Amino acid sequence: MNRVYLSIGSNIGNRMDYLTRAIEQLQHHPAIQVKRQSSVYETEPVGLVDQANFLNIVVEIETNLEADALLQVCQLVEELLGRERVIRWGPRTVDVDILLFNEEVIRTESLIIPHERMHERLFVLVPLLELSPGLVHSATQRPLKQYAEEATGEVWIYEGEESS
Ligand SMILES: Nc1ncnc2c1ncn2[C@@H]1O[C@H](COP(=O)(O)OP(=O)(O)OP(=O)(O)O)[C@@H](O)[C@H]1O
């Protein structure tokens, strides 16, 4: 059984609803068990800054799927929830990224694990460390806590309500 951490983000429309529906889609997959979810965080956009704030969450799953098959499931969930690939780092209804896959290091044309930019993104590190404070970056062996001390970007726990 593979233990995997996924990052889910949304900054268009009813962001909370998109996160919830993405997690439901994962839960309904016969080869995926969603084990734990972090708090939901409101986060300032990183990369392309002139866009709305995101909601971000990290979920821990167990799956028998290999990493490339799991990537296809993540992309299917994005498509089901209406994501269009328009601008890199731009606004999106929902984005599902694979952060860590066991303690593996994977580099193929379509998949890089650990996710290439995860260690510099507080919107990933804060929810991930909330779930598992002792995690280590599987490529560098450096504790993720140390990366979090150096990373930038504002994140705070989301408690608000919003309508669609
Ligand atoms: N660990 C990973 N998780 C998800 N996608 C990945 C991963 N590694 C490589 N990719 C590739 O990245 C491509 C682009 O992904 P996507 O459109 O979600 O990028 P983005 O969300 O705009 O930016 P970022 O990758 O910085 O989060 C995907 O088609 C996928 O093949």
Ligand SMILES: Nc1nc2c(c(=O)[nH]1)N=C(CO)CN2
């Ligand atoms: N705060 C925040 N910023 C981002 C996010 C995201 O999920 N949250 N996703 C991006 C592309 O993957 C680019 N920038």
